[in-house]
Amino acid sequence: MGEPPTPAVPKGGQEQVKSIYQPQKPDQDQDQRESVSQSYASGQAPYEDRHGPYQPHEPGYGLYQPGFSPYDDQIPEPESRLLAVQNAKAYLLKSSTTSGLNLYDHLANILTKILDEKPTNAVDIIENISKDVKWAQFQKKMDTLRDEHEILPTYEAAEKCKALFLKGNGEEEEELEEETEDTPLPNVMETAFYFEQAGIGLSKDESYHIFLALKNLISVQPIQTCRFWGKILGLEMNYIIAEVQCQEGEEEEEAEEEEVIEEEEKEMGEIEDEDEETEKEDKPPQSTYKPPPVIPKEENGTGANKYVYFVCNEPGTPWVKLPPVTPAQIVCARKIKKFFTGRLDAPVVSFPPFPGNEANYLRAQIARISAGTHISPIGFYQFPEEEEEEEEEEGGRGTYEENPDFQPLSVAELVDSLSTWVHHTQSILQQGRCVWLNPFKKSEEEEEAEEDEEEEKEEEPEAPQQEIGPPLLTPLSEDEGIQNIPAWTAQASTNLIPQHAVAILQSNRWPGAYAFASGRKFGNIYFGWGHKYSPENHTPALPLPVQAEYPGGPEITETRDPTLEEELAFKASKAASDAAEEEDGEDAEEEEDEEEDND
Template identity: 80%
Template sequence: MADPSEEPGSRENSWPGHRADRPEPFASYQASYERDHGPIEPHEPGYGLYQPGYSPYDDQISDTKSRMLAIQNAKAYLLKSSTTSGLNLYDHLANMLTKILDEQPTNAVDIIENISKDVKWAQFQKKMDTLRDEHEILPTFEAAEKQKALFTKESGGGEEEQEEEIGESPLPNVMETAFYFEQAGIGLSKEESYHIFLALKKLISDYPVQTCRFWGKILGLEMNYIIAEVQFQEGEEEEEGEEEDDSEEREKEMGEDEDEDEDETKKKDEPPKSTYKPPPVIPKEENGTGANKYVYFVCNDPSNPWVKLPAVTPAQIVCARKIKKFFTGRLDAPIVSFPPFPGNEANYLRAQIARISAGTHISPIGFYQFPEEEGDDDEEGEGGRDTFEENPDFQPLSVAEMVDSVSAWVHHVRSILEQGRCVWFNPFQKSEEEEEEEEGEEKEEEPGELEREVGPPLLTPLSEDEGIQNIPAWTAYPSTTLIPQHAVAILQSNRWPGAFAFASGKKFDNIYFGWGHKYSPENQNPVLPPPVQAEYPSGPEITEGSDPTLEEENAFKAAKEQALADEEEQEEEQEEENEEEEEDDD
């Protein structure tokens, strides 16, 4: 029997490149196969794949059973699924070869890696229904659906109403402001700025707004806050005093109940009472004045509805100065800190906005002026004038002059005192009714007079701001030095990182982009708890007597017995004298 390796078309020669000593090409096998079975068509299902009887195992393993066992072991290994993706190599190779034979790309060996990636990617695609495809909703598509409402124009209203809106609308030109800040590399993308522009338009259509301004953006750990500064029309602002009134009434009721309880317990022996008196509650400033001059609306995304922040109280501002918390982006999130903050994240956000506005809202000198009618000395004595107006004769300074000296800028928002208010309030000052009620009662000792806090007046130059160690409070620079004739004056706050202001001719604006925290060269140190209250004063009514010794007890008994004996003798003597007097009378 002839050696099968010498026969033309043998199995070894039919496997191209199997052995270096088999130079016969694969074309001889293909020619013999086509002579017996016809030409091989590309569309046949097994085209180019392994054909039975032509395996590299055939000439290495002589035993048929051993050969089949080796094939089964190899196939079992290839069918082993991956613990990461759940796929197996056998199906992956089969799909790759099927894809190659179906598509027949040029130079398939050079793109075999890309074909493998395409096959894997197809395995993880969402399976489609035969009746209707299920399209995957991308996050960008969901965001576009939410923002679609910003681009829809409200139906109704003729040309006259549109002209009135264009002429009298308080809507600010956000895109123009963004253009000026963009000269210095400050601001948001044009897409987000335009979305905020449309969101502000929706805000002024929902509320009776007199003035509106894009305040800025405060960053959060989960979501960010987009903030709008609004001033309502006169008489349109909602009053928010019901909750406080209810709390005051409850406190009065509790006080009355305590007085009744005290009257009942006076008859009994009472322990010493505490002399601690809580500090008086500082009332908040009325809406439209001081720290509550403006109303602020926030939202996490321009497509979301605007949420009105509550008015700020002095206690919240005082506590906000002592803590430092990152915002989460959820207004109802609690503020866990020491000292405890009186409110949630919405109140903390409102307090930080008030602090940032009081310290960073500036304008070119001479742009605002005080009204001549309000120049009374009495009003200035209460902490300065609170109103100002635009100067019609304002002549802007050049960019070089506004950059060289910060004295060319002034504050147009009142500073907040240590008390937490812009106008100082005397907590011990009593009204006329309270004084009349106390005339008939005993006057209690009045505490010493508090020193009146007076802050810097409005329109104070920035040159009077205190620096931070060796760092100045403000840094001024032009937007460009290459084209100075078209430069914009930019001012950056070093005390509140993220606060900027620009001025170009008669146009200026303020904006804030940051985390809402004040710069501190030192580490944040929590406030220590207050000192422990002193003990009650010692005295004979409270001090406990010491136990006597045995000698003192014996001496006390002896003295007591002697005193009793002396009393008995005196009584006997007195009786004898009385008897003698009676005998004499007889």
């Protein structure tokens, strides 16, 4: 067999190949490499060794290629290169806004871990190594004596809701028959389902948690009726509100306790007045101004205090009972607009100053919202037949009952006309009460005492005119609008399936108040900030005008101090006048004596 043919070598190429593969000195190698690089850069290299710019489908695409860059002939200065390196390092040292780490340290830790462990195929598992390095940064250092476990917010929320799902000692043994009996616990999930048809309400989980929280409230408090009133939003925490009616005995006990407290306060005030009278016999002149009489609050179970309200910040936290509302708090709440913080003991800083803390302000807003937004289909409630006429004369009928012969209206009728809906909560008068009270009316004992006294008395102020508000079960069509905006907006939950739609009403005066009606079922709920809508910006009330000064006169007007010369002249004139008076007196006495002698 013959020898294999030798490859054809171009002219001059054989010597170049030999020179490359022959052993040479280090200086010759350096010169050879520089000459080759220069030949590549100048484009004088052999055609077989040269390569044009890589295409996107070629593996060398994106790499730097000498001779094909427009900046190859521009060699940067050392200072600019150093600045570029510093900028690049500063970019790598930039910390992340989420984790707080930087890429420079992360890459250094990855390379250190790879060089220490030297795993096989490190390039294939570099992503896992990066995750391990990150995870090691976030692991909390544990003490050798005690492990510090981090409590996550989700874990805290789960612990609060855990108590809602625990049963009592005797609940497991109860039979179904006892559960089917009449219970004040409302069906929150059913009401949430109807409001959900219009996209209103909370999530199913939160609604169910509120359902369980109301169950715990009923098991602890003596409650006759209960209802989920709504949710008022706050800056720090929110308020979940339950509207209840306590049993009759409990209301009487609460009223007695409040009366005892008021009597004690009056006794203390009387004792202080007696002490002041004994200590200060000669008092300076006192002002004759008499403040307007304090309007008493309505009794529990009537008017604005018809219901009792319990609040909590989250389902699972303890329920807190709100105090009864007073007319002064309602009147002041109409003049201010404050956001709730979520803390019942927070002060309410406003002008005019609010008489109470955030718990009282929350109770006043609940009363106002309930009076203006609690509605029902017409005919669902009716007045009792055996109601006395005296109640009508005093302030209108204040009680109603459910109509057993109620015939539900269709959704189209409930949506087309607002006259098919009525208010079933008494409106609050400007006085701050639902039933007007004459503050200057005196009891029989006071009238008898006044008859025994003298007839000469100061003129009493004129009695204010009696306020009359809209009666109960007034149709919504009589509500006043807000400029060009109607007071209510009615719509069906869906137009695609009208036979299964639900009538939804939305209050434009109190944004966040809604009502639904479907057959014999209806409901009211509120989700909002607790503020009334006003077309203009809220402007606080201005302070009262400055009190006028005391009327001036020569007796009280301060005069200029006299000079020394004026004082001396005044004394001289006064001495002369005194001397003249004495002489006149002596002459008169002498004349009297002479007349007596002649007689």
